[in-house]
Amino acid sequence: MSQPAAITRRTFVAGAALVTAVGRAGRAHAQDSRVEAAKKEGKVVWYTSLVLPSAEKVAKLFEAAYPGVKVEVHRTGSERILQRVMQELQANIKNVDVIHTSDAGHFVLLKDKKLLAKYTPAGVESFPSGFKDRDGFYYGLRATVNCIAYNTKAIPAAEAPKTWKDLLDPRWKGKMVTAHPGYSGVIATHVLALVHLHGWDYFKALAQNQLMLVQSANDPSGTVASGERPVAVNGGEYSFYQLKKKGNPVEMVYPKEGVPLVVSPTAITSFAPHPTAARLFTDFTFGRELQQFLADSEGLYTGHPEVKYPADKPKLSDLKLLNTDPDELLKRNEEIKKRFVEFFGA
Amino acid sequence: MRAFDRSLPVWVGAALALAFLMALPLGWLVWVSVSSEGGGATLEHYRAVLGDPALSKALWNTLVLAFWVGLVSIAIGAPLAWLTARTDLPAKGVLRALVMASFVTPPFLGAFAWVMLAGPNAGLLNTQWRAWTGAERGLVNIFTMPGLVFVVAIYTFPYVYIMIANTLALIASDLEEAAAIHGAGRLTVALTVTLPMVLPAVVSGFILAVLQALALFGSPAILALPAGFHTITTQIWSFFHYPPKIEQAAAFSLPLLLATALLLLVQKRLLGRRGYAAVGGKGGQRRTIPLGLWRWPALAACLLVMACAIFLPYGILAKAAFSRAWAQPLTWSNTTLANFTFTFFEYGATRAAIVNTLELGLLTASVGAVLVALLAYVSNRRLILGHQVVSFLALAPIVIPGVVLAVALFIAYTRPPFVLYGTLAILFVAYLTKEMPTGYAQSDATFRGIPPDLEDAGRILGAGRLRILRDVTAPLARSGIIAAWCFIFIGVIRELSASIILFTPDTRVMSVVIFDLKEEGQFGAIAVLGLVMLALTFATVAVMQGLLGRDVLGARE
Numbered sequence: 078m079s080q081p082a083a084i085t086r087r088t089f090v091a092g093a094a095l096v097t098a099v100g101r102a103g104r105a106h107a108q109d110s111r112v113e114a115a116k117k118e119g120k121v122v123w124y125t126s127l128v129l130p131s132a133e134k135v136a137k138l139f140e141a142a143y144p145g146v147k148v149e150v151h152r153t154g155s156e157r158i159l160q161r162v163m164q165e166l167q168a169n170i171k172n173v174d175v176i177h178t179s180d181a182g183h184f185v186l187l188k189d190k191k192l193l194a195k196y197t198p199a200g201v202e203s204f205p206s207g208f209k210d211r212d213g214f215y216y217g218l219r220a221t222v223n224c225i226a227y228n229t230k231a232i233p234a235a236e237a238p239k240t241w242k243d244l245l246d247p248r249w250k251g252k253m254v255t256a257h258p259g260y261s262g263v264i265a266t267h268v269l270a271l272v273h274l275h276g277w278d279y280f281k282a283l284a285q286n287q288l289m290l291v292q293s294a295n296d297p298s299g300t301v302a303s304g305e306r307p308v309a310v311n312g313g314e315y316s317f318y319q320l321k322k323k324g325n326p327v328e329m330v331y332p333k334e335g336v337p338l339v340v341s342p343t344a345i346t347s348f349a350p351h352p353t354a355a356r357l358f359t360d361f362t363f364g365r366e367l368q369q370f371l372a373d374s375e376g377l378y379t380g381h382p383e384v385k386y387p388a389d390k391p392k393l394s395d396l397k398l399l400n401t402d403p404d405e406l407l408k409r410n411e412e413i414k415k416r417f418v419e420f421f422g423a
Numbered sequence: 424m425r426a427f428d429r430s431l432p433v434w435v436g437a438a439l440a441l442a443f444l445m446a447l448p449l450g451w452l453v454w455v456s457v458s459s460e461g462g463g464a465t466l467e468h469y470r471a472v473l474g475d476p477a478l479s480k481a482l483w484n485t486l487v488l489a490f491w492v493g494l495v496s497i498a499i500g501a502p503l504a505w506l507t508a509r510t511d512l513p514a515k516g517v518l519r520a521l522v523m524a525s526f527v528t529p530p531f532l533g534a535f536a537w538v539m540l541a542g543p544n545a546g547l548l549n550t551q552w553r554a555w556t557g558a559e560r561g562l563v564n565i566f567t568m569p570g571l572v573f574v575v576a577i578y579t580f581p582y583v584y585i586m587i588a589n590t591l592a593l594i595a596s597d598l599e600e601a602a603a604i605h606g607a608g609r610l611t612v613a614l615t616v617t618l619p620m621v622l623p624a625v626v627s628g629f630i631l632a633v634l635q636a637l638a639l640f641g642s643p644a645i646l647a648l649p650a651g652f653h654t655i656t657t658q659i660w661s662f663f664h665y666p667p668k669i670e671q672a673a674a675f676s677l678p679l680l681l682a683t684a685l686l687l688l689v690q691k692r693l694l695g696r697r698g699y700a701a702v703g704g705k706g707g708q709r710r711t712i713p714l715g716l717w718r719w720p721a722l723a724a725c726l727l728v729m730a731c732a733i734f735l736p737y738g739i740l741a742k743a744a745f746s747r748a749w750a751q752p753l754t755w756s757n758t759t760l761a762n763f764t765f766t767f768f769e770y771g772a773t774r775a776a777i778v779n780t781l782e783l784g785l786l787t788a789s790v791g792a793v794l795v796a797l798l799a800y801v802s803n804r805r806l807i808l809g810h811q812v813v814s815f816l817a818l819a820p821i822v823i824p825g826v827v828l829a830v831a832l833f834i835a836y837t838r839p840p841f842v843l844y845g846t847l848a849i850l851f852v853a854y855l856t857k858e859m860p861t862g863y864a865q866s867d868a869t870f871r872g873i874p875p876d877l878e879d880a881g882r883i884l885g886a887g888r889l890r891i892l893r894d895v896t897a898p899l900a901r902s903g904i905i906a907a908w909c910f911i912f913i914g915v916i917r918e919l920s921a922s923i924i925l926f927t928p929d930t931r932v933m934s935v936v937i938f939d940l941k942e943e944g945q946f947g948a949i950a951v952l953g954l955v956m957l958a959l960t961f962a963t964v965a966v967m968q969g970l971l972g973r974d975v976l977g978a979r980e
């Protein structure tokens with residue numbers, strides 16, 4: 078990133094009150110001996126599946142807290158990130174410092190291949206066990222659940238689908254949208270959780286309703302908001318929440334059979350070209366300020382025990398959560414993608 | 424002896440370039456498609472891809488798409504060419520400019536715009552239709568095979584148009600008039616005299632359109648994938664998804680390569696058969712056919728096509744760029760500049776992508792224009808032995824679809840001795856190879872148009888070949904070479920099908936960023952970047968028009 082660009086970017090966010098708050102926290106870290114080393118490294122390269130505008134905001138908050146250390150955001154779907162990392166390593170390209178996806182299976186794979194550095198971010202001791210790798214290589218930065226959502230202009234609340242099985246009703250034929258487990262880790266996790274709940278037959282039956290296929294778990298929300306398809310059969314709950322908060326006619330449904338919980342881990346690579354900046358950035362993202370920001374402005378859940386959630390969001394403890402095992406996610410990665418394509422066509 | 428001296432460096436250079444651009448990648452492609460893990464040769468990858476019913480379906484979809492795009496392109500392009508070349512249709516100049524605009528519009532932008540226009544529920548045309556008629560269902564669904572054919576065809580028909588318009592410009596009206604004098608009606612003349620003479624151009628245009636449709640990646644990815652079907656190109660692309668199946672991608676690429684090669688062979692046969700004495704003569708008058716009152720319905724039909732290809736898509740892109748929610752009416756509260764501030768100031772990838780795109784565009788166009796000018800000069804002036812081969816080789820890459828080229832380059836340049844993956848160099852190689860035929864065809868026409876007499880006069884007066892090149896040929900060829908530069912530049916900035924496989928985060932180009940944003944559903948930012956891309960394209964076109972004094976399609980008044 079060139080210098081003029083950096084100045085504009087910093088000027089652009091200078092007005093945000095939040096920046097000042099986080100900036101103060103940043104100055105408190107200034108004694109941190111790592112800061113000088115990180116400045117020498119100059120930047121941290123972040124491959125992230127966090128939705129683009131949020132990822133760019135996180136980058137800006139970090140840059141405001143640690144002037145002189147840039148964050149290079151490369152945002153794409155979880156499964157594309159894994160593809161990218163592996164392709165680059167094949168050509169011996171060592172580019173990425175911090176990997177953050179929503180497919181916990183990736184981190185099992187990367188750990189097994191010795192591609193991750195062992196690093197425990199400051200303050201994660203207090204996080205629930207579901208956010209922590211027992212070997213200390215990766216930690217859950219954020220969490221969301223998959224839910225059903227519908228367009229309130231097109232469908233009255235009383236008629237909206239209430240359960241995952243309701244979506245099999247032929248009256249939704251041609252009216253639903255799904256995101257893709259071949260792109261999104263949120264959706265790969267979702268598919269595995271529902272396969273446990275209702276079996277593959279559920280997806281086979283669901284496909285009979287001729288769903289529109291989009292890629293990102295953030296896209297069903299836009300598709301429902303625009304009315305292109307009035308019902309979303311999955312998608313990151315936080316993306317629906319954001320659109321709803323902006324006044325779009327979107328409402329979420331949390332099926333009582335349970336909602337798949339997706340904890341999105343983050344880890345530093347063993348070959349990170351900017352290791353100090355990577356650790357500084359990772360600590361920053363697990364700090365209370367940033368975790369609170371993810372909850373407030375983005376509608377995400379986090380593992381941080383002190384984070385307060387908006388009043389209009391259900392608490393994780395009130396939801397029946399469907400958990401998935403990272404090892405199983407990895408083992409069945411190919412099966413999930415293959416069968417989904419088999420049923421839905423692409 | 425002197426001829427030999429001159430030709431040696433040219434040949435060595437050409438051979439090296441060829442090896443690097445084509446032989447090495449294609450060699451690797453073929454080898455990987457038959458290589459087994461143990462190291463020996465095997466046909467298992469072919470068995471895997473040809474035995475999988477899902478992949479056969481993708482193959483079939485591609486054939487259906489390409490065939491119908493060919494037909495629809497003729498149905499649009501042929502009448503349009505005839506109307507603008509031969510009749511007294513009003514606003515012919517404007518129509519030609521619009522055909523040109525459709526020609527240079529990146530097809531994936533058109534496809535993206537049509538998602539917003541004709542998505543079955545939220546698409547603008549469908550919401551309007553429901554509002555006007557009170558109907559329950561929308562009018563059209565773009566996420567279908569017919570929808571895909573339509574969107575591809577409205578940006579492919581210019582290929583047919585160019586072939587036919589340029590042929591019509593070369594046919595004198597004598598024969599048509601003779602038929603008319605003998606009592607044939609207008610329709611009979613058109614069907615029995617004009618049509619047979621332009622038939623080779625029609626078939627040739629059909630083949631060009633089919634080739635375009637076969638090789639296209641962006642439009643099927645945007646319109647077919649949401650509907651749950653693949654084409655060959657999207658399927659090859661998804662072979663790269665984790666866990667990657669590069670061997671199968673290679674094996675699946677070769678049928679596509681064979682199909683394009685075969686089609687071009689057919690086209691060459693057709694055009695090579697010069698049995699049409701009536702075509703090609705410059706003599707004779709081309710009289711304008713009066714349409715009478717039919718002028719107005721004909722004009723309306725032409726404008727309808729242009730509305731589909733240009734007005735509506737550009738309009739909806741502009742609307743999406745300035746809206747908070749693209750599907751809502753553009754009221755004051757829905758109007759925003761946020762998409763622009765996000766794209767240019769908050770989204771870190773934008774600037775890098777624009778810089779990469781421009782860098783690659785300038786570099787490829789400059790190197791490419793010089794290269795094709797040299798090759799065309801050498802071939803036209805028969806400076807070396809085997810000059811016909813030069814021209815064949817320069818045109819050969821046209822058979823390689825972008826996706827296939829990218830698979831081959833990926834395989835060849837992610838391993839030693841040349842690791843280019845991860846650098847702009849691999850994209851440069853891809854673009855240069857891909858754009859070479861277009862640039863060469865333009866340069867070839869330029870040098871054909873400069874008779875050797877002037878050069879000979881220079882020789883007689885005692886100037887050396889280099890001095891003649893500098894003082895006589897170069898000034899004459901300048902505008903043609905700049906036109907080749909522009910063609911290559913336009914081709915590069917819109918390139919998606921090879922870039923999507925070859926990019927890395929540091930080497931993303933605009934088309935790739937747009938595709939990334941599409942996968943995430945960021946409509947506003949896509950619209951903004953799309954407008955930037957269109958602005959760049961049309962600025963280039965304007966430069967080219969100014970220099971050539973005619974439109975880029977080559978269709979003269």
